[in-house]
Amino acid sequence: MRLRTLALLTSLTLAALPVATLSLPAQTPIRQGRPGWTPVRIAKWALLGLAGGFAGYALAHSTRAEDAYAALRGLCNREPDRCRLEGGRYPDPEAERLYTTATRDDRQAQVGIFGGQVALLGSAALFIYDLRNGRGPVNIPYPSSAYTPARRSPGYAVGLRLSF
DSSP states (O other), rough: OOHHHHHHHHHHEEEEEEEHHHOOOOOOOOSSSSSOOOHHHHHHHHHHHHHHHHHHHHHHHHHHHHHHHHHHHHHHHHGGGGGGGGGTTTTTHHHHHHHHHHHHHHHHHHHHHHHHHHHHHHHHHHHGGGGGGSSSOOOOSSSTTTGGGGEEEEEEOOOOOOOO
């Protein structure tokens, strides 16, 4: 129960983070050298890391659930009498333990998947928002340095401009 509450609070916090970050002041103008770490930049990478953490958490619990299901299937194939249901439960304590472990870890994997998706969507939103950050490269005027009068022979210059 605590895990669900923690995952819900984390998801709500992460869902609110892009909205809170959008209200930050405009980015600094183009600077020479390496750009600084803005709050948006920190948040987008932190959310991406959190999504990876949630993915690892979900994978670990999914693997445990699959192992418990496989053990339960093996037990039921070897000894079918131990796997008869009575009132929706297994009377055999080992079979019931394996089933409970499998369903619990399966639910925890679902929480990890949900949290990872929310974090990944938040990170993607911040990556898209950060495209308009003003930290792009300095505009290089044409003609390029491929042709210089000192070389006395023209070079080749190829360029591509994408505007968003």
